[in-house]
Amino acid sequence: MLVALTGAGISAESGVPTFRGEEGLWKRYDPSRLATPEAFQRDPKTVWEWYAWRREVIAKAEPNEAHRTLADLEREKGLWVITQNVDGLHQRAGSKKVIELHGNIWRVRCLSCGARFYDRRVPLKEIPPRCGKCGGLLRPDVVWFGEPLPEDALRKAYDLSARAEVFLVIGTSATVYPAAELPLIAKRSGAKVIEINPEETPLTPFADLSIRKGASEGLREVVGDLI
Ligand code: OAD
Ligand code: ZN
16 A cells, blocks of 8 residues: 655645745744644634635645645555645645645634534635634634644554555654654554655654655656556
């Protein structure tokens, strides 16, 4: 079985900023003020303004060659994608077998009644947005620091990682757990681990092959051997 773990780097070529690195979002913004449940409780408006801006950036972005190559690999080889990204670009490129570990920026969740639904409006009508059913406060249905990952997604990700024969790791700094653990689980279970990232990561020493290139170009190099 063929499995890919993706991170923000795969969407970089689509113009969606990554989190870490020189140009990363966490250089300009403080995650403790924008991506924690405490920050949202304190100041939902500021958190929502930041998410509204990211939704605008993502709405304008198009899936790139790397997203499309993974969609091809699903059609040809049944590839599964496990992603830390919330941008939905894998699905827009045609991937269906996508496990979202950190939620989806286009989905919202009501803090009062628990309703959960997609809301793709850009721009949002009101900030913070309110639940159409009960008037409660809506939050982005993404995983923030200090929150557990969705149980089903995580269980499926562990299972796929343990069963993978080839495990691609594309565009992730491999620093955020539990996602960063998945390539190690795959490796321990006998998978060949291939990393595609212009930079070294903590995973590099464990990878069977490290391709120091951007996602699209790096995938071009290995796709012939995978199909
Ligand atoms: P990071 O921003 O931590 O890492 C992005 C990685 O992409 C880096 O290792 C870059 O070297 C690499 N990269 C940059 N350009 C690339 C390109 N063109 N092709 C391939 N790789 C490229 O993003 P993640 O690892 O996804 O979580 O971050 C993990 C989590 O931390 C995110 O899901 C988010 C963040 O805080 C939450 O918000 C909970
Ligand atoms: Zn509600």
